Amino acid sequence: MSRVFRSFFKGSRRKSTVNPSESEPEPFNICQVIRKHYKKNIKEIDQDIIQEMRIAGESPYVVRGTVTVTDERNITEYLNVFVKLFDTEVSPNDKRDFDLFCYRKEFQVYVSILPALIEFQESMGIDQEQILFRTLIPKTYGATLSQEQRDAYYPDNSGMLILEDISLQGYKVLEVPAGLELKSAVLAIRALAKMHAIVLAMSIKNTVEFFNKVMVHLEYESKYAYPDDLHTTILNLVKYDVLDRPQLIDYKSALHKAIRKACFDAFDEPEENPWHTMCHGRFWTESLMFKKSEIGGEPISCKIINFKLAEYESCIEELIFFLYTSVRVDVLDNEFDQFLDCYFQTFKDVLKKHKLDLDDTIYNFTAFLAEVSKIGLKALAEILVHLREIVTKTEDKEDHFDAKNEYFERLRFIFLHMIKQGWITVDQETTE
Numbered sequence: 001m002s003r004v005f006r007s008f009f010k011g012s013r014r015k016s017t018v019n020p021s022e023s024e025p026e027p028f029n030i031c032q033v034i035r036k037h038y039k040k041n042i043k044e045i046d047q048d049i050i051q052e053m054r055i056a057g058e059s060p061y062v063v064r065g066t067v068t069v070t071d072e073r074n075i076t077e078y079l080n081v082f083v084k085l086f087d088t089e090v091s092p093n094d095k096r097d098f099d100l101f102c103y104r105k106e107f108q109v110y111v112s113i114l115p116a117l118i119e120f121q122e123s124m125g126i127d128q129e130q131i132l133f134r135t136l137i138p139k140t141y142g143a144t145l146s147q148e149q150r151d152a153y154y155p156d157n158s159g160m161l162i163l164e165d166i167s168l169q170g171y172k173v174l175e176v177p178a179g180l181e182l183k184s185a186v187l188a189i190r191a192l193a194k195m196h197a198i199v200l201a202m203s204i205k206n207t208v209e210f211f212n213k214v215m216v217h218l219e220y221e222s223k224y225a226y227p228d229d230l231h232t233t234i235l236n237l238v239k240y241d242v243l244d245r246p247q248l249i250d251y252k253s254a255l256h257k258a259i260r261k262a263c264f265d266a267f268d269e270p271e272e273n274p275w276h277t278m279c280h281g282r283f284w285t286e287s288l289m290f291k292k293s294e295i296g297g298e299p300i301s302c303k304i305i306n307f308k309l310a311e312y313e314s315c316i317e318e319l320i321f322f323l324y325t326s327v328r329v330d331v332l333d334n335e336f337d338q339f340l341d342c343y344f345q346t347f348k349d350v351l352k353k354h355k356l357d358l359d360d361t362i363y364n365f366t367a368f369l370a371e372v373s374k375i376g377l378k379a380l381a382e383i384l385v386h387l388r389e390i391v392t393k394t395e396d397k398e399d400h401f402d403a404k405n406e407y408f409e410r411l412r413f414i415f416l417h418m419i420k421q422g423w424i425t426v427d428q429e430t431t432e
Contacts, residue, residue, distance in 0.1 A: 029147065030083055033160055034067055037142035044070040060084045060103055060155075064165055067141070079141055082165040086155040100154040102308035103145075107161055108217040109307040110140040113278070116213035120202045124354050132198065136191055137304055139164035166303055171289035177391075178406060179328035180285060182335060187302040188288055189339055190346045192280070192322065195304060196315035197350035199278040204356060218278060218312040231263040234384045238411070247412050251426055255415055258377060258424040265378040274362050275371050279318040281309030284326045284390055316371050319343055320379040325390050329413045336417070344368045376423035383414065 031045040049065040067079040086103050088096075118132055133139045141162040146152035152159070174180065180188065203210040238259070243252045280287060283304075291301040323332055323339060332339070344365055351363065391407040418424045 029158075030063075030065070030067060030081060030142075030160065030162060032147065033142040033144050033162060034069070034079070035142075036144075037140075038069065040069075040071040042069055043072050043074070044068075060086045060099075060161075080165040080168045081141060082138070082163045082167070084161040084163070086157065086159050088155075088157055103155045103159070103161075104153070105217075105310055106306070106308040107143055107145060107155070107159075109310050110161060110163070111143045112217055113214050113310070114140065116209065117198055117202060120206055120209070121198065121354070124201075124205070126353060130353065132195075136195055138166050166289060170291045171301075171303060172291075173286055173288065174290055176285060176328075179326055179331070179410075181328060182331050184290055184299045184302070185327045185331060185335075185339065186342055187290065187299055188322065188326070189319070189343050191288075191302050191304055192283060192315075192319060193343045193346035194350050196277045196279070196318075197347045198354070200315070201351055201354035201356055203277065205354065214278065215312060218310060227264040227267050230266060230381060230385070231260055234259055234263065234381065237388050238384060242408060242411060245408070245412070248415060251415065251419065251424075254419075254424060254426045258380065258418070259384065262377050262380040262384075266381045273314060275314050275316050275375075276312060277315050279311055279313040279315060280304065280307060281311050281313075282306070282386070283318055283322045284386075314371075314375055314378075315347075316368075316375050317379045317382070320372070320376055321382050324379070324383050324410075324414050324417075325387055329410055333413070333417070340369065340372060341365075373421070373423065376418060376421060380414070380418065380423075387411065387414075 030047045030049075035042055035045060046068045047065060048068075049063055051064045053062040053064070061084075063083040063085060065081055065083070067081055068076060069079060070076045084103070084106070086099075114132060114137065121131055128134065141164065143161045145155045145159045147158040148156065174184065176184075179185075199214065202214065242248070243255055248255065287304060287306045289303050289305055290299045292298060293300050319340075323336070327339075348363065387410065388407055391410065415424065419426055
């Protein structure tokens with residue numbers, strides 16, 4: 001997939017010193033959207049668009065630049081912005097509805113859900129350095145689905161989501177075809193546990209606010225109407241010949257049964273589960289940006305991006321999905337138990353910081369491991385749907401990277417590791 005960059009070295013500048021209601025919205029009118037969301041009274045605001053980035057045939061696309069804001073006290077602030085815009089003419093018909101849904105979902109996360117979570121954290125007296133925007137997620141400077149329709153449900157060409165450009169702080173998505181190494185994986189696991197725990201804490205402490213401001217935006221409708229639809233899709237992705245390879249042939253029957261069971265488990269959702277919270281929805285390497293130290297180049301921080309599929313789901317299922325799709329196989333094989341411990345301890349620490357004295361019969365490590373075992377096979381369905389896409393996304397980025405071999409090796413590892421964990425049952429006669 002070719003990425004198209006168009007740089008505007010001279011910039012596209014617009015200055016606004018008038019009331020926004022007196023001017024008509026224009027394409028890239030970032031100033032008008034920021035003005036509506038900015039907490040301070042703005043005297044003057046000026047934008048400088050320096051780069052537009054598009055992936056051919058896809059929407060949304062991105063504009064990067066700098067916005068200079070001067071308030072009524074003549075204090076100037078420079079905002080480095082990363083702006084997502086929707087192009088209704090580019091998005092193909094067969095995927096436009098999904099693109100619209102994803103854009104609206106991310107809009108809801110940044111405009112409604114995250115502010116509600118931050119308000120909750122502040123009410124709990126959480127230290128400013130532990131607030132979501134400071135530690136886990138880029139800031140939001142403004143957003144709108146449309147500058148032309150007041151009550152737009154989906155974005156039009158004037159809609160935009162204006163975020164902090166954290167790439168200028170040294171953050172970047174890691175190009176790691178084989179998956180994350182140990183230190184990066186630990187940072188990602190801790191970030192995931194913090195996000196899950198903060199949302200869970202709000203759902204327990206401020207239940208009404210949670211349902212009105214968070215839960216209401218976490219609906220998600222699967223494109224698979226029935227388990228058999230999902231099962232067929234997975235078998236087409238995995239291909240029968242994969243299960244016929246020497247390393248897996250002895251387990252072929254058991255794996256077929258496991259895949260089918262995972263598909264039906266995916267539709268068997270319990271109404272109440274203490275491990276359900278807001279999940280990212282597609283937590284893998286391209287949903288993370290890492291910052292490395294200047295000396296040594298060690299990863300020291302990471303932030304979560306791309307909330308276009310956020311949903312209310314099992315946090316443990318999302319953890320398992322991340323581990324099997326995004327961590328190097330050799331690292332995961334050696335550190336799997338340590339990763340589970342890392343996640344749980346971070347999760348529990350965050351709950352304590354939010355003044356939750358929870359019943360240890362629910363949120364203890366034994367109960368956590370029991371839930372991991374219970375949910376492990378269910379996660380297999382989601383993993384298999386997306387694994388080929390995740391692995392092959394790197395195929396054109398690394399000339400020496402063999403995507404087909406990497407896909408098989410990771411698939412083989414997942415199956416054998418789940419058998420080792422006891423999540424996939426193998427009959428004794430199958431291996432004899």
